[in-house]
Amino acid sequence: MKAGIIGGAGYIGSHVVLELLLAGHEVVILDDLSSGSRLNIPQDDDRVSFMEGDFTLPDVLSAFLSRRPDVLFHFAAAKAAGESMLVPEKYSRQNIRGTLQLLERLPEYGCQYFVFSSTAAVYGNPQKLPVDETHPLRPENYYGFTKLVIEEQLAWLGRLRGLRYAALRYFNAAGYDPAGRIRGLEKNPANLMPVLMEVATGVRSRFEIFGTDYATPDGTCIRDYIHVSDLARAHVLAMDYIVQKKDNLLVNLGTEQGLSVLEIYQAACEVVGRTLPVTYADRRAGDPEQLVASARKAHELLGWEARIKDPREFLSSMWQVYSA
Numbered sequence: 001m002k003a004g005i006i007g008g009a010g011y012i013g014s015h016v017v018l019e020l021l022l023a024g025h026e027v028v029i030l031d032d033l034s035s036g037s038r039l040n041i042p043q044d045d046d047r048v049s050f051m052e053g054d055f056t057l058p059d060v061l062s063a064f065l066s067r068r069p070d071v072l073f074h075f076a077a078a079k080a081a082g083e084s085m086l087v088p089e090k091y092s093r094q095n096i097r098g099t100l101q102l103l104e105r106l107p108e109y110g111c112q113y114f115v116f117s118s119t120a121a122v123y124g125n126p127q128k129l130p131v132d133e134t135h136p137l138r139p140e141n142y143y144g145f146t147k148l149v150i151e152e153q154l155a156w157l158g159r160l161r162g163l164r165y166a167a168l169r170y171f172n173a174a175g176y177d178p179a180g181r182i183r184g185l186e187k188n189p190a191n192l193m194p195v196l197m198e199v200a201t202g203v204r205s206r207f208e209i210f211g212t213d214y215a216t217p218d219g220t221c222i223r224d225y226i227h228v229s230d231l232a233r234a235h236v237l238a239m240d241y242i243v244q245k246k247d248n249l250l251v252n253l254g255t256e257q258g259l260s261v262l263e264i265y266q267a268a269c270e271v272v273g274r275t276l277p278v279t280y281a282d283r284r285a286g287d288p289e290q291l292v293a294s295a296r297k298a299h300e301l302l303g304w305e306a307r308i309k310d311p312r313e314f315l316s317s318m319w320q321v322y323s324a
């Protein structure tokens with residue numbers, strides 16, 4: 001198959017490119033390098049081609065789709081939940097308008113398969129744990145809303161235009177390719193583990209833990225972290241599923257294991273071999289106490305489950321890149 005990857009120079013997209021190549025596919029990457037890195041694009045592989053450009057520009061999109069991908073993976077979104085509440089226009093322009101325009105153009109180019117990066121943020125505050133796909137959809141931030149809008153549009157296009165799609169609701173992606181093939185660092189990361197790496201390399205002066213009085217065993221928030229290589233593997237399985245079964249797919253991707261902020265901080269200290277500077281701050285508004293996925297549906301439909309669960313494995317795969 002020829003896979004088009006919008007945002008393939010970014011953190012998750014680049015790991016998916018590796019998995020697609022491993023499975024024998026050809027990839028065409030479109031990326032404007034706004035948060036991705038050239039370092040993440042495999043060199044010396046004639047199955048990989050790269051176009052630099054903004055997918056929201058009609059001419060760029062036409063040139064890209066003229067390469068006639070059989071399946072399109074779309075990673076290019078603005079993704080900072082906090083920022084989305086301050087500058088919603090940026091998120092509506094890119095995540096909603098840009099993606100709707102992209103979806104409108106697919107039939108022209110005969111592309112029938114679409115794999116979409118959705119998020120656990122579509123659920124909002126968990127009303128039951130673990131969170132499965134039947135959980136109510138009540139995003140607490142505008143970012144989550146933008147992803148929900150596209151999920152709903154995909155359902156309509158599935159019915160009206162026969163688009164076959166996979167909407168993958170990721171929990172917190174973390175880690176790097178354990179074989180060290182992805183070298184581009186995330187720009188301005190907001191997630192816990194890359195922030196810890198930036199503390200370890202001196203880019204940030206200290207790590208802040210927000211809230212130590214939650215009703216969790218150590219008082220800090222609990223999240224479900226999924227290793228990016230496990231996540232990438234699920235994308236190839238999801239592509240195979242929609243192509244072979246000619247059916248749509250909507251699944252959570254998580255480990256089903258909760259890790260607390262403190263556990264991750266301690267694992268980071270262990271991996272880097274020293275105590276990282278930390279401060280304890282008040283709770284942040286809107287942070288749910290616990291968020292853990294049910295990934296049973298992905299297991300049943302794709303035969304997929306996360307292989308990496310030890311926080312030290314997540315962090316050591318990152319440290320080899322951050323400490324290089």
Ligand SMILES: NC(=O)c1ccc[n+]([C@@H]2O[C@H](COP(=O)([O-])OP(=O)(O)OC[C@H]3O[C@@H](n4cnc5c(N)ncnc54)[C@H](O)[C@@H]3O)[C@@H](O)[C@H]2O)c1
Binds near residue numbers: 011013030031076077
């Ligand atoms: N990282 C996570 O934990 C997480 C969790 C849930 C969902 N997601 C979703 O997964 C997707 C990928 O996330 P990521 O962490 O790899 O982010 P990322 O920022 O590393 O990757 C996005 C890529 O898209 C590119 N891009 C951005 N705007 C573009 C544009 N207009 N035209 C062309 N390229 C553009 C960037 O340069 C970057 O390479 C996003 O849709 C995000 O919402 C991520």
